Amino acid sequence: MPTAVLQTPPAPAAAEPVLVVDRLRAYYRTHAFGLDRDIRAVDDISLTVAPGEVYGIAGESSSGKTTLIKTIVGAIRPPLAVVGGSVRFRFGGEIRDIYALTPAELQTIRWRHLSCILQGSMNVLNPVRQIRHSFQDFAFPHMGLKPAAFWQAVRAHLARLDLDPAVLDSYPHQLSGGMRQRTTIALATVCTPEFIVADEPTTALDVIVQRDVLTMLRDIQRRLGSSFLFVTHDMSVHATVSDRVGIVYAGRLVEEAETPTLFRGALHPYTQHLVASLPRIGDTTRRASLPGRPPSLADPPSGCRFHPRCPLAMDVCREKVPALVEAAPRHRVACFAVSGAPS
Amino acid sequence: MFTIVRDLIRYNIEFAVGLFILLLLIAAVVLSFFSPYPAADIYVVPPDLPPDAEFWLGTTSRGQDTFWQLMIGLRNTLGFGVGVAFLSRILSLVVGLTAGYAGGRTDRVLMAINDSVMVIPQFPILVLFYFVLKDDMNWLMLVLILSALGWAYDARLIRSIAMSLRTRPFTTQSVYSGMSMRKILVEEHLPYVMPVVFATTMNNMIWSIGMEITLSVLGFTDVDTPTMGQMIYWANSHSALISGIWWWVAAPVGAIVILFIGLFLLSMSMNEYIDPRSRLNRMGV
Amino acid sequence: MTAYLIFISRRFGQLLLVVFLGISATFFITHMTPVDPVAESITAITNFGKADPEAILLMRKTLTELYGLQGNLFEQYLQFWSRLARGDLGPSLSAFPTPVSQIILRALPWTVGLMISATLISFLLGNTLGALAGYYRNSRLLKLAGLALIGLQPIPYYILAFILLILFGYVWPVLPITGGYEMNADTSFSLTLVLDILRHSILPAMALVMVGAGSWLTGMRALTSNIVTEDYVTFAELGGVGSTRILRSYVVRNALVPQLTGLAMSLGAIFNGTVITEIVFGYPGIGSLLISAVHAGDYSLVLGLASLSIVGVAIAVFLIDILSPLLDPRMKAE
Ligand SMILES: Nc1ncnc2c1ncn2[C@@H]1O[C@H](COP(=O)(O)OP(=O)(O)OP(=O)(O)O)[C@@H](O)[C@H]1O
Ligand code: SF4
Ligand SMILES: [Mg+2]
Numbered sequence: 001m002p003t004a005v006l007q008t009p010p011a012p013a014a015a016e017p018v019l020v021v022d023r024l025r026a027y028y029r030t031h032a033f034g035l036d037r038d039i040r041a042v043d044d045i046s047l048t049v050a051p052g053e054v055y056g057i058a059g060e061s062s063s064g065k066t067t068l069i070k071t072i073v074g075a076i077r078p079p080l081a082v083v084g085g086s087v088r089f090r091f092g093g094e095i096r097d098i099y100a101l102t103p104a105e106l107q108t109i110r111w112r113h114l115s116c117i118l119q120g121s122m123n124v125l126n127p128v129r130q131i132r133h134s135f136q137d138f139a140f141p142h143m144g145l146k147p148a149a150f151w152q153a154v155r156a157h158l159a160r161l162d163l164d165p166a167v168l169d170s171y172p173h174q175l176s177g178g179m180r181q182r183t184t185i186a187l188a189t190v191c192t193p194e195f196i197v198a199d200e201p202t203t204a205l206d207v208i209v210q211r212d213v214l215t216m217l218r219d220i221q222r223r224l225g226s227s228f229l230f231v232t233h234d235m236s237v238h239a240t241v242s243d244r245v246g247i248v249y250a251g252r253l254v255e256e257a258e259t260p261t262l263f264r265g266a267l268h269p270y271t272q273h274l275v276a277s278l279p280r281i282g283d284t285t286r287r288a289s290l291p292g293r294p295p296s297l298a299d300p301p302s303g304c305r306f307h308p309r310c311p312l313a314m315d316v317c318r319e320k321v322p323a324l325v326e327a328a329p330r331h332r333v334a335c336f337a338v339s340g341a342p343s
Numbered sequence: 344m345f346t347i348v349r350d351l352i353r354y355n356i357e358f359a360v361g362l363f364i365l366l367l368l369i370a371a372v373v374l375s376f377f378s379p380y381p382a383a384d385i386y387v388v389p390p391d392l393p394p395d396a397e398f399w400l401g402t403t404s405r406g407q408d409t410f411w412q413l414m415i416g417l418r419n420t421l422g423f424g425v426g427v428a429f430l431s432r433i434l435s436l437v438v439g440l441t442a443g444y445a446g447g448r449t450d451r452v453l454m455a456i457n458d459s460v461m462v463i464p465q466f467p468i469l470v471l472f473y474f475v476l477k478d479d480m481n482w483l484m485l486v487l488i489l490s491a492l493g494w495a496y497d498a499r500l501i502r503s504i505a506m507s508l509r510t511r512p513f514t515t516q517s518v519y520s521g522m523s524m525r526k527i528l529v530e531e532h533l534p535y536v537m538p539v540v541f542a543t544t545m546n547n548m549i550w551s552i553g554m555e556i557t558l559s560v561l562g563f564t565d566v567d568t569p570t571m572g573q574m575i576y577w578a579n580s581h582s583a584l585i586s587g588i589w590w591w592v593a594a595p596v597g598a599i600v601i602l603f604i605g606l607f608l609l610s611m612s613m614n615e616y617i618d619p620r621s622r623l624n625r626m627g628v
Numbered sequence: 629m630t631a632y633l634i635f636i637s638r639r640f641g642q643l644l645l646v647v648f649l650g651i652s653a654t655f656f657i658t659h660m661t662p663v664d665p666v667a668e669s670i671t672a673i674t675n676f677g678k679a680d681p682e683a684i685l686l687m688r689k690t691l692t693e694l695y696g697l698q699g700n701l702f703e704q705y706l707q708f709w710s711r712l713a714r715g716d717l718g719p720s721l722s723a724f725p726t727p728v729s730q731i732i733l734r735a736l737p738w739t740v741g742l743m744i745s746a747t748l749i750s751f752l753l754g755n756t757l758g759a760l761a762g763y764y765r766n767s768r769l770l771k772l773a774g775l776a777l778i779g780l781q782p783i784p785y786y787i788l789a790f791i792l793l794i795l796f797g798y799v800w801p802v803l804p805i806t807g808g809y810e811m812n813a814d815t816s817f818s819l820t821l822v823l824d825i826l827r828h829s830i831l832p833a834m835a836l837v838m839v840g841a842g843s844w845l846t847g848m849r850a851l852t853s854n855i856v857t858e859d860y861v862t863f864a865e866l867g868g869v870g871s872t873r874i875l876r877s878y879v880v881r882n883a884l885v886p887q888l889t890g891l892a893m894s895l896g897a898i899f900n901g902t903v904i905t906e907i908v909f910g911y912p913g914i915g916s917l918l919i920s921a922v923h924a925g926d927y928s929l930v931l932g933l934a935s936l937s938i939v940g941v942a943i944a945v946f947l948i949d950i951l952s953p954l955l956d957p958r959m960k961a962e
Contacts, residue, residue, distance in 0.1 A: 075866055077857070110868030124863035128881050128956055137877070138867035171957040187867075459646040461893055462945045466900040467918060467934040468653065474922050474930050475658050496893075553784030557904050560786055561919065575790070584798060592794070599787050607782035 016090055017048040018195055018227045019072070024085035026071040029078075039297045041067035043251040044085070046324070051194070054221060054228040056242025056259070058235055058274065060294055064251040065231045066119050069199045072229065073116050074098045074106060089114065091194055112142040115188040116197040117181075119231075122204060124184055125172040131183060132168040139190045157190045161216055178209035182216060189220050196221075199231045214241060235278050239263060244330075247271045250295045250305040253324055257331040267333040269310050304336070316341040351612060358612035364605025372421060375414035380407070382415045382569050394590055401590040404581040409594050412574055417598060419570045423486060423555050424548035430490035431547055432540055435498035440528045440536070442498070443505025454502070460495040468492070469554065473563040481565040485558070489551045497543040501536050508532050538617050545610030549603055556599060571595045571602075635959070636950050643946040650938035655708050658931060659701065666691045671925075690719060691927065717932035722924035728932040731917065738808055739913030742829060743902040746836035747891075753837065754844025755887060759880050761845065762852025763871075774845055781842030785901040789835040789908035796831055804828045806910040832909045836901055847890055851883040858882075885956045892948040899941050 023046055028039040041064035049055045059065050070080065072087050087098040091113040098106070118124050125134055135154050143150055155165045167175060167183050175183065181201065188196060201217065202210040218241060221228055230242055238245050239259060246256040247270065255268040266272045273290055292309040295301050301308050307317040316336055324334040333339070351358040380387045386406035394401040400409035442453040472488055473480050508514060508531075517527045552571075558564050559572025562580075566573065574595040578584075583591040670684060670691070711717070717728035754777065761770040780788065797805040804810075809824045855861060856879060864874050906915030914933060921929035953959035 073866055075862055077862075107868040107870070110866060112868075116863075116866050118859060118863055118866070120859050123859040126860045126864070126878050126882070127958060128885075129877065133877065134867075137864065137869045137873060142868065173958050455642060455645055456649065458642060458893075459649045462646055462896045462941060463650045463653075464896045464899040464903075464937045464941050466903050467937040468650075468657070470918055470922060471654060471657055471930055471934045474927070549782050553786070556784055557786040560790075561907065563922070584794065596787060596791060600783055600791075603782040603784070603787075604779060 015051050018051045018090050019047075019049040019229070020086075020088045020090075021045060021047045021072060022086045022088070024068070024071060024087060025083040026067060026076075027081055027083050028067075029081050037298055040300060041080075041251050041297055042071055043300075045248075045251075045253045046085075047246055047253060047256065049195075049227050049229060051227055052225050054230055054241055054243045056238040056245040057229065057231045057248060058233060058238055058245055059248035060233060062294055062297070063248045064297065065233070065248055066199055067251075068248065069116070069119075069197055069229070069231055072098070073114065073197055089195060110142075111138055111188075111191045111193060113193050114195045114197070115191065115193040117184055117188050117199065117201045119199040119203070122177060122180060125180065127172055130169055130171055131175075134187055135168065135190065138187055142191050154190060158186055161186050161220070178205055178212065181205060181209075181213055185213065185216060185220070189224065189226075192224050193226060195227045195229070197229045197231075200233070201230075202237065203232065203234070217241070235274055239278075247274065250300055251297055252305060252334065253332075254306065254335070255333045256324070257328075257333075261328075261331055267327055267331070267338045268306075268335045269312050269337070270306050304334075312337045314341065347616075351616060355612045355615070357608045357615075361605050361608030361612060364601060365609065368417060368421060368602060368605065371414050372418045375411075375418040378411040378415055380411055382412070383567065391586075391588055400594045401588070403577070403591050404583065404586070404588055405577060409590055412569065413571075413594050413598055416569050416571045416574050416595065417602070419482075419568050420552055420555065420572070420602075423482065423570065424552040426486040427489045427493060427551035428544045428547045430486065431494040431551075432497070432544060434490065435494035435496075435501055435543075436533070436536070436540065438494065439498040439501025440505045440532055443502040444509055444524065444528055444532065446506070446509070450502070454499070457495045457498050460492065461499075463492075465492045465554070466557075469558060470563065473558070480563070482568045485555065485564060489554060493547055493551055497540075497547065500539055500543065504536050504539060505532055508535055538613070542610055542613035542617055545606045545613065549606050549610070552602070571599050632953055635953055639946055639949045642949075643942050646942040646945070647939055650942070651709070651712065651935055652705075654931065654934050654938070655705055659704065686725075687721060691721075693718075712935060717935070718928040720926055720929050722921065722926040722929065728928050731929060732914070732932055732936055735913050735917045738911060739902060739906065739915065742832055742836070742906065742911065742913060743899065745829070746833045746902065747840065747898055749833065750837040750840035751844055751887075751891060754841035755848045755880070755883075757841070758845040758848025759852050759875060759883065762849040763856060763875050763879060765853065774849065777838075777842040777845050779842070780838045781846070783839060785835065785839055785904045786908060788839055789832070789905045792831055792835050792838075793908055803831055805831060808912040828911075832905045832911050835905050835908075836898075839901060840898065843894075844887065844890075847887060848883060851886060852879050855879050855882050881955075885952050885959070888948060888952050888955065892945045895945050895948070896941050899937065903937075 023044055024042055025040070025044055026042040028041060030037050030039075043064075045068060047055070057065055057068065067080065070076065071082060074087075076082060082099060089096045089098065089109070091109065096105075096109060101109070125131060139154070140147075140150055143153065145153060154168070158165050158167065161182065163179075163182055163186055167179065172180055181204075185201065188198075198217065202213050205213060214237065217228075220226075230238075232238065242259050244256065244258050245262050246253050247262075247268065248254070249270050255262070255266065255271045257266075262271065263275055266275050290309055295305055295308070301318075303319050304310070304313075304317040304322050307313040310317065312335075314336060320336070320342060322334040322336050322339065324332050325339050327333045327338050336342075352362065384407075388398065388402045388406055388408050390402055390404050390406040392398050392402040394409075398408055398410065400413060402408055403412065438453055438457060442450040442457075469488065469492075476484065505528075513531060514527065517531055522530075555564065555570060556572035556575075559570050560575045560579065562576055564570075564573070572595075575592060578588070578591040578595075581588070581591075583589070666688065670688060715729055717732075719725040720728050720731055723731060757770065757773055757777070761767070761774050764770060793805050796803045804827055808828050809821065810828075861874060861878050864878050869878075903913075903915035903918065905911070906913045907919050910916055914937065918930065918933050920926075921933065
């Protein structure tokens with residue numbers, strides 16, 4: 001298996017997208033003592049990811065990044081409910097609509113084609129069993145190898161990622177945070193999936209370990225040629241990792257562009273704020289912080305959800321929702337100040 | 344308080360049913376004071392009559408009206424449960440709050456004792472008590488003994504709450520303002536643990552009444568205070584089932600089952616009210 | 629490993645404390661009473677009609693010794709312990725002079741057998757159903773089964789056993805309702821005897837399982853519905869791990885430790901239940917022995933049974949307790 005990996009050719013940029021998310025809406029629906037409440041954590045998001053592309057998602061805490069990820073990988077448990085839209089992957093030339101698949105079909109895609117690294121990875125490994133069992137449960141059914149060959153492949157994979165194969169015989173609590181995260185990444189990549197989703201894979205780690213893990217992820221991505229959906233609130237990480245970045249604000253995608261474009265020429269006021277607040281070497285001026293608080297997703301502001309905090313807000317912003325439109329080639333933005341107010 | 348009860352009745356069917364049963368029981372207790380016959384008198388009505396319009400639940404072989412016996416038995420049984428619950432709640436509050444607040448060595452010692460009381464099998468001890476006390480084993484004595492045995496589970500629960508209260512800012516504030524430990528526990532912490540105390544009261548009553556019934560049926564309690572268990576005891580000693588006086592047995596057994604299910608439903612719904620996680624579960628579905 | 633040894637020694641300390649407190653309680657209960665136990669006992673036994681003066685004299689001597697009426701309270705207390713440590717519980721008064729320990733030993737296998745099998749069945753049944761009900765939350769069938777078992781759970785052991793006795797003794801008499809085996813059975817070992825003993829154990833075991841399973845079910849169901857929201861379960865689901873495997877190796881495996889702790893903590897109550905159920909069905913174990921000892925006024929037997937119950941349950945709790953770290957590697961490390 002590992003030798004096959006090295007032969008995977010890099011995908012041409014213009015190929016069919018591997019992921020198409022279309023007008024996706026997902027709410028946390030609760031009804032308590034006769035009171036109904038919807039938290040609109042993902043509200044009308046559309047995006048595509050090309051083969052071999054690293055698509056980054058950024059946004060402040062509680063903006064719905066994790067919910068978007070959960071919805072895309074089909075980890076939907078009440079109170080979360082998909083209210084509209086679709087998620088379609090293209091694996092081996094075949095279109096797979098995540099919400100149209102039976103659980104059994106979904107199971108055949110997982111790990112073989114689509115794997116993930118979840119937020120809070122500290123607790124994703126079963127605390128009462130040795131790590132070898134996780135590899136056995138997750139990867140063995142998908143690799144079609146005899147046990148001996150399987151374990152050899154696993155060990156080889158660990159070695160390539162500079163992990164001591166002894167981790168297989170450890171329990172999660174015996175590993176440091178960084179080790180645990182690297183083990184989880186090894187687990188998520190051992191089957192060489194075409195699409196890997198990573199939600200804040202470095203957030204809980206200290207800076208040095210963060211760099212290790214990021215390097216590791218980038219190496220894997222180069223070697224496997226997989227597509228990545230990479231979530232982090234940390235813009236500087238996007239600057240080094242992502243090919244393209246989408247900015248999420250209060251459950252909506254407000255801007256999307258290739259990374260250099262986004263950092264040099266952001267159009268949306270919120271993105272401009274995010275980019276401007278990045279620390280720069282030699283810069284000692286204090287940055288202005290965004291006024292106001294993040295909006296409530298249970299009762300979001302009308303019109304453009306950013307308007308209570310937006311320095312450019314106009315009357316129309318309070319009433320109409322700006323659509324995400326192409327302001328330049330491969331650069332989409334949802335802001336009336338950019339696209340002009342509708343007549 | 345009132346709105347809590349109203350919401351519980353409206354959205355929690357267990358609570359509504361449990362409350363209904365509790366009201367029935369209270370009605371029975373009130374009714375028992377209007378019994379036309381003194382509880383202990385025998386041969387006041389013709390014996391062995393099956394249920395009919397005059398004797399709703401028939402009469403016993405001892406010439407007593409089963410219905411009135413049942414009402415009086417329910418009163419005594421419930422009174423017993425309430426008595427034990429009250430005393431043992433005091434014990435578990437004292438131990439739980441002290442251990443949780445004081446922490447350290449005090450906590451370790453108290454909990455070691457607590458855990459011991461929890462696992463010591465009570466039934467043989469109760470029988471031993473009866474064995475040495477014989478006729479001195481009266482209603483009050485049994486209340487005291489069961490209270491002494493039945494506080495440990497709940498003390499542990501209260502302790503865990505007290506431990507979390509200890510770290511709250513208002514506790515520190517009270518300490519700095521010079522309040523005594525007793526005052527802090529009673530005035531500041533007690534209100535927080537009261538809901539749990541209420542919920543455990545039901546469980547404690549289930550346990551103590553169960554024990555009382557068992558001991559009475561075996562004839563190991565005071566025969567002068569008629570309870571539910573004692574009704575079964577007398578029915579058994581007159582071989583009521585063999586001679587076909589089934590109502591004599593069915594009435595107390597049925598009442599006991601209803602009583603226990605009622606108490607259990609109340610405790611379940613209160614626990615749910617207290618534990619936000621299970622409440623969220625209910626809301627989320 | 630050393631952490632585990634420390635854990636075991638701490639649990640052992642707790643075991644000693646339980647035994648110490650329990651046995652001291654029995655001692656003081658019997659010594660603080662205003663009643664003269666010796667006279668009481670002698671009367672009770674002579675009422676039985678065995679008024680052999682020599683035996684009575686011997687009894688008085690044994691009784692005085694048993695009650696430790698020589699010396700002050702502290703000396704009596706020490707003597708009590710030393711006798712207990714030797715396993716010498718004195719002669720039975722109703723079956724004089726058979727040693728109490730011998731009588732208890734005869735009854736013990738019945739109780740232990742009944743208790744272990746009923747506890748095992750209800751633990752497995754309740755936990756299995758509870759895990760399923762917590763994992764497949766929409767199953768009607770599981771909800772119904774849960775409701776039935778939970779409804780039985782609050783009913784006192786005595787009453788439930790009694791209801792079964794009525795149902796299977798009078799309404800639908802298909803099962804033996806009393807004794808451990810047929811009265812005039814050939815007690816040499818044979819298949820018929822084994823089957824007969826099994827048949828007699830059905831109702832007592834059923835009563836215990838019916839009361840016990842509900843609480844395991846509720847506990848396990850609550851644990852399961854919490855554990856399924858844990859990251860490691862979500863991750864396994866996203867990893868395409870089969871649901872049976874997730875339920876078994878991820879959910880139940882993690883819920884087992886708290887459930888085992890629960891088992892240890894409720895062992896005293898389960899023992900009570902077993903003893904009480906035995907009494908209803910006249911099952912020849914500790915419970916029935918205890919009742920007949922009370923009726924016969926056999927002081928030494930009652931005292932012996934109470935002490936032994938405390939020690940036995942404490943040891944069982946200890947054994948279950950030290951099992952938990954083997955299931956949870958984190959506990960061993962602490
Ligand atoms: N299980 C849940 N039930 C109800 N609301 C939820 C649940 N999980 C998340 N939310 C809400 O949904 C919104 C989006 O949360 P989400 O976790 O997707 O944010 P996020 O962008 O990933 O934030 P972070 O950067 O902190 O990880 C938040 O307002 C959160 O409170
Ligand atoms: S649409 Fe209006 S409020 Fe929203 S970001 Fe643009 S200018 Fe600001
Ligand atoms: Mg998140």
